[in-house]
Amino acid sequence: MTQAAQAGAADWASNHSDEATRAELLKRLAEELLKATDELTAVPPLRDRVLDMNLNDAYQVQDLQLQAHLANGRVLAGRKVGLTSLAMQQQLGVDSPDFGFFFTDMVHNEDASIPADSFISPKVEPEFGFVLKETLTGPGVTREQAAAAIGEIYPAIEIIDSRIENWDIKLVDTVADNASCGAIAVGTTALDVNVEDLAEVSCSLVIDGETVSTGQGSAVMGDPIAPLAWLANVLGEQGVSLEAGQLILPGSFTGAVPVVANSSATADFGELGKLTINFS
Numbered sequence: 001m002t003q004a005a006q007a008g009a010a011d012w013a014s015n016h017s018d019e020a021t022r023a024e025l026l027k028r029l030a031e032e033l034l035k036a037t038d039e040l041t042a043v044p045p046l047r048d049r050v051l052d053m054n055l056n057d058a059y060q061v062q063d064l065q066l067q068a069h070l071a072n073g074r075v076l077a078g079r080k081v082g083l084t085s086l087a088m089q090q091q092l093g094v095d096s097p098d099f100g101f102f103f104t105d106m107v108h109n110e111d112a113s114i115p116a117d118s119f120i121s122p123k124v125e126p127e128f129g130f131v132l133k134e135t136l137t138g139p140g141v142t143r144e145q146a147a148a149a150i151g152e153i154y155p156a157i158e159i160i161d162s163r164i165e166n167w168d169i170k171l172v173d174t175v176a177d178n179a180s181c182g183a184i185a186v187g188t189t190a191l192d193v194n195v196e197d198l199a200e201v202s203c204s205l206v207i208d209g210e211t212v213s214t215g216q217g218s219a220v221m222g223d224p225i226a227p228l229a230w231l232a233n234v235l236g237e238q239g240v241s242l243e244a245g246q247l248i249l250p251g252s253f254t255g256a257v258p259v260v261a262n263s264s265a266t267a268d269f270g271e272l273g274k275l276t277i278n279f280s
Contacts, residue, residue, distance in 0.1 A: 022050070022051075022057075025049075025050060026050070026057055026060050026061050026064070027064060029046055029049070029050070029061050029176065030061045030062075030064035030065050030068070030176075031064075033061065033065055033163050033176065033177055033178075034065055034068055036163040037065075037163060040117075040118070040119070040120050041120075041163075042120055042121075042162070042163055042164060042165040042166070043163060043164060043165065044164075044165055045164055045165065045168050045169065045170070045173050046058075046061070046164070046172060046173050046176050046177075047170050047172050047173055053172045054172065055171065055172065055175060057172065057176075058171070058172040058173075058175035058176040059175055059176075061175075061176035062100065062101075062175060062176055062177075062178055062179075065178060066101055066178075069103065074103040074104075074105065075103055075104045075105075076101060076102075076103060076104075076246075077102055077103055077104045077106070077107050077184075077246065077247055078101075078102060078184075078246040078247035078248050078249070079099055079100065079101055079102070079231060079235075079242065079246065079248055079249075080099065080100050080101075080102060080158060080179060080181055080184070080248075080249040081097050081098070081099050081227040081228075081230070081231050081248070081249065081250050081251050082097060082098050082099065082100065082160075082174070082179040082180065082251065082252075083096070083097045083098050083171075083174075083179075083251075084097045084219075084220045084221045084227050084250065084251025084252065085219050085220070085221075085251065085252065085255075093170070093171070094171050096230075097221065097227055097230060097251065098171065098174065098175050098179050099179055099231055099234065099235075100175075100178040100179030100180070100181040101178060101181070102181055102183070102184050106181075106182075106183045106184055107183070107184045107185070107186060107247070108183060108184065108185040108186075108277060109185065109186060109187070109188055110185075110187050110188050110189075110275055110276065110277075111276060111277070111278065112185060112277045112278065113278045113279075113280045114159070114183065114185075114277060114278065114279055114280065115261075115279070115280050116259065116260055116261035116262075116263075116279040116280065117261070118183075119159065119161040119182050119183075120161055120162065120163065121161060121162060121167060121258070122159050122160070122161050122182055122258070122259050122279075123159070123160050123161070123256035123257055123258050123259065124157050124158070124159055124160075124205065124207075124256065124257055124259050124265045125157065125158045125160060125205070125252035125253075125254065125255075125256045125257075126155075126156075126157055126203045126204070126205045126215075126252060126253050126254060126267035126268075127156045127157065127158055127220075127249045127250065127251060127252050127253065127267070128153055128154070128155075128156060128191075128198065128201075128217070128220075128224055128249070128250055129153065129154040129155065129156030129184075129186040129187070129247055129248075129249055130150045130151075130152075130153055130228060130247070130248045130249075130250065131150075131151045131152045131153075131154065131245065131246075131247055131248075132149050132150065132151060132242060132243070132244050132245060132246050132248060133149060133150070133151030133244060134148065134149040134244050135149075135241050135242065135243050135244045136149050136228070136229075136232035136236075136241065136242040137232070137236055137241040137242075138232040138233035138234070138235065138236020138237065139233045139236045139237050140233065140236070141229050141232040141233050141236065142229065143223070143225055143226065143229050145229070146225050146228040146229035146232060147195050147196070147225045149228075149242075149244075150195050150225070150228070152190040153190060153191045153193060153195070153198070154186050154187045154188075154189075154190055154191060154275075155186070155187040155191060155203075155267045155269055155272075155273055155274055155275035156184065156185060156186045156187065156249055156267065156275065157184075157185040157186075157265055157267050157275060157277055158181070158182075158183075158184055158185075158249055158252065159182040159183040159184070159185065159259075160180045160181065160182055160256055161180060161181070161182030161183075162174070162177060162180050163177050164177055184247070184249065185275060185277045186247060186275070187273065187274075187275040189273055190273075191269055191272045191273050192272060192273070193272055195225070198217045198223070198224045198225065199216070199217045199218040199222070199223050199224065200216065200217060200218070201216065201217045201269065201272065202214060202215070202216050202217075202253075202269070202270060203215060203216075203217075203253040203254075203267055203268065203269050203270075204266075204267075204268040204270075205253070205254050205257060205265070205266070205267065205268075206265070206266035206267075206268050207257055207259065207263060207264070207265055207266075208263050208264055209264075211268075212257055213253075213254035213255060213257065214253075214254065215252075215253035215254040216253065217253065219251075219252075219253055219254070220250055220251040220252070220253065221250075221251065224250045224251070225250075226250075227250040227251050228242075228248055228250055231248070253267075259279050260279065261279055261280060262279065262280070263278075263279050264276055264277065264278045264279070265277055265278075265279070
């Protein structure tokens with residue numbers, strides 16, 4: 001039996017008991033992912049290691065990691081929304097997005113040189129970066145309220161990474177693994193764009209000077225403001241607000257593309273602006 005299968009069998013067997021045992025298992029998986037994050041190692045998929053693992057379990061594993069990081073002094077910079085495209089939702093067999101968090105020490109700026117070996121298997125996605133000028137507290141946040149809360153809009157790139165072996169993920173795996181968030185890059189010059197025009201904005205993902213994919217804002221749940229309202233309402237049900245000043249990434253224009261050392265990635269918004277980062 002492989003090491004992954006042994007781990008899965010052991011975890012599965014431990015779940016035929018009470019809720020306290022299940023909670024302890026989820027805590028152990030959170031600790032395993034924290035270690036994987038620190039050591040840049042991958043772990044077996046979680047979905048086969050918790051009996052009937054559901055979305056609540058996965059977000060509990062994610063939140064345990066968030067609380068551990070905060071207890072160690074890391075500062076929350078914002079949130080990301082993932083699985084906002086129909087194609088990605090169909091790929092994972094879901095009908096809604098997911099979300100994760102990132103800290104100030106995970107945020108890079110224009111022309112940053114980012115060590116590729118600080119990730120396990122990185123990929124990049126071009127996105128908007130919303131800086132909130134107002135706090136959003138759900139549930140009940142409307143699209144109009146979400147739009148009104150958006151301050152500056154920057155070009156952004158999310159570097160996604162997976163602590164799950166070989167990117168072998170289903171929804172509960174990626175949610176527990178902080179929605180596969182690795183790092184964030186955000187421009188220093190805001191895009192000159194009206195909030196109500198975001199769905200019509202085009203963005204190209206350029207790798208080493210070659211355009212590899214192009215998408216429109218409408219690829220982000222049909223309206224890039226929709227994920228912001230969704231996130232505010234989902235977090236609001238947990239008693240958590242999106243605070244003024246936080247950076248929110250609402251989802252990608254295109255599919256994710258792998259990157260390696262000595263490569264560059266650009267989110268090119270045409271005449272509106274662009275953001276380039278480099279991997280060393």
